[in-house]
Amino acid sequence: MDAYEFIKDAIIEGKFVPGMRLAEESLAKEMNLSRTPIREAIKQLEAEGLVIPLKRGVSVRHFTKEDIRQIYDLRTLLEGYAASQAAIHRTVDDLLKMEEANVFYEEAISRYVESDMDRLKDMVEVNQKFHEAIVAASNNEHIHFHISKVVVVPIVFRSFYWYNSFQLNQSLQVHKTILEAIKNREPERARIAMHEHIYQGRDHVLKHLEQIKNIHLLKEEVK
Amino acid sequence: MDAYEFIKDAIIEGKFVPGMRLAEESLAKEMNLSRTPIREAIKQLEAEGLVIPLKRGVSVRHFTKEDIRQIYDLRTLLEGYAASQAAIHRTVDDLLKMEEANVFYEEAISRYVESDMDRLKDMVEVNQKFHEAIVAASNNEHIHFHISKVVVVPIVFRSFYWYNSFQLNQSLQVHKTILEAIKNREPERARIAMHEHIYQGRDHVLKHLEQIKNIHLLKEEVK
DNA sequence: AAAATCTCTTTTGTATACAATGATATCGAG
DNA sequence: CTCGATATCATTGTATACAAAAGAGATTTT
Incomplete structure (x- = not known):
């Protein structure tokens, strides 16, 4: 390595x-x-x-809650744009890749057991495949470069750790909505659905950061 | 150095x-x-x-016309967003910096003589100051990092080299529109004006790349 | 006792040396 | 004469060595 x-x-x-x-x-x-x-x-x-x-x-580097908020805003902007462009430029082959990723995603969710690290990592990976397929279809090579460089937030801040299967299924539904919009060549719908998708992830992370903070405060009180 | x-x-x-x-x-x-x-x-x-x-x-790295198009699209997206956020979050101090940059920009234009390298560089710098002031006011530190990294297109592709003073004044007018929108807290207007501003720059560059290409073809014919 | 300065140690920043790998050129065969 | 194989050469990639600076700690001074 x-x-x-x-x-x-x-x-x-x-x-x-x-x-x-x-x-x-x-x-x-x-x-x-x-x-x-x-x-x-x-x-x-x-x-x-x-x-x-x-x-x-x-x-x-130390990431604050504010950093997380800003980074997610940026991701929303970039991936939302990528989704809208994908709705314009996508080929049949692009659609196949997105659909395939979603099938795997569905499988991963059905096999999901809480706090099974290996399966969590699988899920993160399959989810990324879907997002990457959209970016690849966007007809802008440079956006791929930049999304991948948009600071990779340390995994401790990622949301998957705390999702339950209900939330995961909801996430899958949004994936399907995005895919549908791209298939039907509806750029604005694709963008908005992607925005919603990532903002949900962001709110989820921020909510849990708040909880973690409270736990820490509690610990301080106990002392 | x-x-x-x-x-x-x-x-x-x-x-x-x-x-x-x-x-x-x-x-x-x-x-x-x-x-x-x-x-x-x-x-x-x-x-x-x-x-x-x-x-x-x-x-x-070799940049094709397609690369330039994609990079400008990305810049439009990022700076458009920055402008809209600036319209929401700007302080009075932010506005002062934008205004100051624009005053210098106006001066630089008035002193402008074609193909005077030093003055061109000044102008590029002052123009950047304006854009940076907007990004700084956007309340997103990370966007600044990414805009600066959005591949710095080699200067041979930059537009200033071929602007005449009419176009430069037009550019100044758009700056004023953007500033006005940010001052009045109109995010959408700020974004759209910024979009227009950068797209104009992009089209200008692409047009000239086309001309340069034609000159090269002409040279080939002559041989 | 607290603060400041001086020394010493640790770790960085830069230079150099050596080994491994492409690239190029030369030589030979078809 | 052209194409290909092989050998040499140049340049990279990695390791090591050395010098300089920052930080830690101890000693001294206020």
């Missing part, structure tokens, strides 16, 4: 916590490399905003 | 032409550095998409 993937994954998974300084030497030792490729990987992560430069070296 | 800026500027200015391979050793010698910091700079440029990885090393 290469240094970039290794560090990025560690940050996303929450193994490297916000504010933590990335020590080049120890990273190098951990993955049997010299500092040179490590530094190059870090420079890439810096350009993506996952890591913040200090006077010397870098630390893992 | 640091390696990142140096290489980036060279690409934007057209000194390093598309397809050209970046030889680390010669770059290092040119700026009195070792290859290590050069490689790090290149990794950043790669993350931004200005440079494309080969099997070994990188080359300057």
Whole structure:
């Protein structure tokens, strides 16, 4: 595995916590490399905003609730646009890929058991496939590049962890609405449905961040 | 000057032409550095998409007319959104900065003489100040990060080079419209005006690319 | 006791050295 | 003469070495 993937994954998974300084030497030792490729990987992560430069070296970026809100707003804008463009430019082949992703998504949901990490990861992946199929159909290669770089919010902030199967089925319904709009070549409907879809995800995340915060406050009180 | 800026500027200015391979050793010698910091700079440029990885090393990215179209579409989307949000969240201080930028812009236009490079650069800079003031007022820090990363199209593709003073004044008028909308807290009007503004820029660039292409075809015929 | 300064250690930033891999050129065969 | 195979060369990718700076800790001073 290469240094970039290794560090990025560690940050996303929450193994490297916000504010933590990335020590080049120890990273190098951990993955049997010299500092040179490590530094190059870090420079890439810096350009993506996952890591913040200090006077010397870098630390893992800290994301506030406000950051999450802003990032989701951006995703909404970009993916909403992608959906509307997909409704204009989609080919039959594009539709097939979206439909396939949705079938897998449906299967993943039906097999869903709470707090089964492996299945959760499957679901995240299949969900992404659907979104990627739409972006691919949008007739704008650059938007794909930018959506993928729109800061990959650490997985601890992702919503799937806390979805129950009712919410997942609701999410699947929205996927179907989006697909229908793209199939029927209705750009505005596709955009609005996508907006709604992502905003629901955002609200879900923010709600749970609030709950987590309350738990922390409770813990403080107990002390 | 640091390696990142140096290489980036060279690409934007057209000194390093598309397809050209970046030889680390010669770059290092040119700026009195070792290859290590050069490689790090290149990794950043790669993350931004200005440079494309080969099997070994990188080359300057080639932008087609289609790329330009897509990048401008993206900029329109992002800056249009920024303008609409600015209309909602702008403070008085934000407005002052926009107005100031526009005053300088007006001055720069009045002093404008065709093909005076220094004044062109001034104008580009002042224009950017206006756009940045809007983004800053949008209440979304992340959008600023992404607009700046939305591939910096090499300056050879920028429109200012070919504007005449009539077009520049028209551009100033649109700036004033946008500012007025933001001042009056009219998000949709601000967005639409910004859309129009950037699309005009895009069309202008695409038109001239067409002309340049024709000139090249003409040259081929002459041979 | 608190603050400040000085020293020492740790870690970064840069340079250089070495190994591995494409690219190029030359030589031979069809 | 052209196409292909092989060998050499140039340039990358990785490792290591060295110098400089930041941070930590201890000692001193107010």
